[in-house]
Amino acid sequence: MEVILLGTGGPRPDPRRMATTTLIRLGEENILIDAGRGVMVQLSKAGVPLGSINTVFLTHHHFDHIGDLYDVMLNSWLHGRRDDLRIYGPPDTERLVNTLVTQVYDKDIAWRDQGEPSFGGWKPVVATDIISGPVLDTGRWKISAELVSHGDGLDMSPAFLARWMCLGYRFEAEGKVIAISGDTVPCPGLERLAEGADLLVQCCFLATPEIDNEHLRRLATFTIACGDTVGKVAAKAGVKKLALTHHRPSHRRFHAECAACGRQAGLRRSSRARRGPHTDRGLRTRDARRPSGLRTIQPQPETTTAPLFRARCASGPACR
Numbered sequence: 001m002e003v004i005l006l007g008t009g010g011p012r013p014d015p016r017r018m019a020t021t022t023l024i025r026l027g028e029e030n031i032l033i034d035a036g037r038g039v040m041v042q043l044s045k046a047g048v049p050l051g052s053i054n055t056v057f058l059t060h061h062h063f064d065h066i067g068d069l070y071d072v073m074l075n076s077w078l079h080g081r082r083d084d085l086r087i088y089g090p091p092d093t094e095r096l097v098n099t100l101v102t103q104v105y106d107k108d109i110a111w112r113d114q115g116e117p118s119f120g121g122w123k124p125v126v127a128t129d130i131i132s133g134p135v136l137d138t139g140r141w142k143i144s145a146e147l148v149s150h151g152d153g154l155d156m157s158p159a160f161l162a163r164w165m166c167l168g169y170r171f172e173a174e175g176k177v178i179a180i181s182g183d184t185v186p187c188p189g190l191e192r193l194a195e196g197a198d199l200l201v202q203c204c205f206l207a208t209p210e211i212d213n214e215h216l217r218r219l220a221t222f223t224i225a226c227g228d229t230v231g232k233v234a235a236k237a238g239v240k241k242l243a244l245t246h247h248r249p250s251h252r253r254f255h256a257e258c259a260a261c262g263r264q265a266g267l268r269r270s271s272r273a274r275r276g277p278h279t280d281r282g283l284r285t286r287d288a289r290r291p292s293g294l295r296t297i298q299p300q301p302e303t304t305t306a307p308l309f310r311a312r313c314a315s316g317p318a319c320r
């Protein structure tokens, strides 16, 4: 069994990370959890055949988790998907998927289906709305969902909250347990998902020192877990391995990493770089103006091998 963190970022575009999406592989089965920005590109980088995606589980309907769902549906087909693509998610998933197929990409699908028959004709996408509880028991996989708390304490109308359901997932196969937190703060659902898991893939938006104003304290309390709580959740649940994902771009991190190689000045703001003492050194100025330039000073992708499964990052130099 293999777990690949295809993206570890959030809604803000981050040159170093794609949006949070995780892949679980077991034999011929490739299960995506969410379909955020860049998912198909990251699958390509990871060497996963794009037509081999069988199933997608959506945790919730924020755009950074479903933004590239269309790409999964269409490109898996164009790359030889043989069977229906099964998509599970909280209520409204079926409506969203059907809208994409019948109202957004209907002409594109018809064009390729009729005009390019070598693709073998459109392979349907089947969406299913689910709630907490057992989802699938295939004999090979046992998959269950739990409701988690992602903004439930914010000041939103009961009518909206009735439509806002966020899920985490627990996958059991080959005697191992993988828990996917989804976007959540600590809550009973997360505790149940994580209980005794071999691996918990846990959202962690901010490092603890970054929670330094009222807005961010509120965010860490009601919206998404941060560095002040994720370790406690994992320890309480007896999780054997904790993988953090869904990070906010951090300018402080850029600053610290640059400090490590002596390129500290001018990296926080491009204006400072242009005026600063190092503007005569082209690399520093380019780094500040174009975040992509920072790749030259990023660490290599993290690869860890666990005895139970491999957990590796496919986001390139961006992911660490």
Ligand SMILES: [Zn+2]
Residues within 6 Å of the ligand: 060, 062, 150, 183
């Ligand atoms: Zn979210």
